[in-house]
Amino acid sequence: GNSVTQMEGPVTLSEEAFLTINCTYTATGYPSLFWYVQYPGEGLQLLLKATKADDKGSNKGFEATYRKETTSFHLEKGSVQVSDSAVYFCALSGAQGGKLIFGQGTELSVKP
Amino acid sequence: KAGVTQTPRYLIKTRGQQVTLSCSPISGHRSVSWYQQTPGQGLQFLFEYFSETQRNKGNFPGRFSGRQFSNSRSEMNVSTLELGDSALYLCASSFDFYEQYFGPGTRLTVT
Numbered sequence: 001g002n003s004v005t006q007m008e009g010p011v012t013l014s015e016e017a018f019l020t021i022n023c024t025y026t027a028t029g030y031p032s033l034f035w036y037v038q039y040p041g042e043g044l045q046l047l048l049k050a051t052k053a054d055d056k057g058s059n060k061g062f063e064a065t066y067r068k069e070t071t072s073f074h075l076e077k078g079s080v081q082v083s084d085s086a087v088y089f090c091a092l093s094g095a096q097g098g099k100l101i102f103g104q105g106t107e108l109s110v111k112p
Numbered sequence: 113k114a115g116v117t118q119t120p121r122y123l124i125k126t127r128g129q130q131v132t133l134s135c136s137p138i139s140g141h142r143s144v145s146w147y148q149q150t151p152g153q154g155l156q157f158l159f160e161y162f163s164e165t166q167r168n169k170g171n172f173p174g175r176f177s178g179r180q181f182s183n184s185r186s187e188m189n190v191s192t193l194e195l196g197d198s199a200l201y202l203c204a205s206s207f208d209f210y211e212q213y214f215g216p217g218t219r220l221t222v223t
Contacts, residue, residue: 032210043116043202043214044155051210089155097209098145099168102155 002027006090006103013080013110021075021106023064023090031092033057033066033073034100038087047075047088080110113138116205116215124221130191133218137184137205143167144186145212146178149200158201161186162209190220198222 007022025031032051036044048057053068062077073090090103117136125131137144145168146158157170161180178188184205190197198221204212 036214043216044204046211046213049211091155093210097206098143098160098162099157099170100145100147100155100204100212101157104154 002031002092002094002101004090004092004101004103006088006106009087009105009107011106011108013108015082015110015112016079017110019075019077019080019084019108021088021090021108023073023075023103025071025073025090025092027071027092027094029095030068031094032097033064034091034093035062035064035073035075036089036091036102038089038105040086044089080108082110082112084108085110113140116203116213118201118203118215118218120218121216122219122221124223125193126223127193127195129193130189131193131220132187132189133201133203133220135186135188135203135205135215137186137203138207138213141205141207141213142184143206143209144180144184145204145206146186146188147202147204148172149202149217150198155202158188193222195222 034049035047048059050057050066056065087105091100143162145160160168180186200217202217204214206212
């Protein structure tokens with residue numbers, strides 16, 4: 001079945017450091033891929049998405065490229081801020097959409 | 113536009129009781145999905161409704177059920193509560209089945 005694997009956290013970075021959170025997936029067909037972010041005590045916010053191979057999703061300085069050859073969708077940001085501290089989830093949905101399958105989440109802590 | 117709203121935000125129940133959680137989607141969104149979030153199992157899909165019909169179902173026991181009304185509002189019900197049902201229950205709505213927008217969740221504690 002479909003699945004998503006993320007790098008384990010927590011990830012601790014200094015402000016203005018470069019961020020990479022690895023995400024790989026297993027899926028039949030052509031899934032859509034997403035990154036969600038969850039701040040403490042809140043629900044999930046859609047950060048970015050990509051719906052086909054080689055698409056690059058971007059938002060608020062975060063980027064991720066849909067790599068079908070490596071079944072990956074790594075999240076990157078060039079310069080993190082303290083306000084980026086949160087838990088990040090990689091997710092996929094199948095061809096019909098609807099059901100999201102999530103990775104286990106990666107906690108990011110950014111220190112000033 | 114108002115976001116997805118969930119009520120109540122917090123709930124404490126006793127084992128064996130039942131509970132109903134409510135979700136109001138973003139205006140114009142007809143698809144509503146429910147997820148359970150726990151520290152041990154992470155985020156797991158419960159079910160999805162569209163136009164009052166269940167479109168997808170996850171691997172949860174029959175004690176977990178849901179429904180959707182004609183105005184797209186949705187409810188989920190858990191009967192015969194167990195300690196392991198303690199979780200954050202998240203509702204998400206979507207216009208196109210792909211971009212899902214989540215509410216703040218209902219924190220259920222079973223004692």
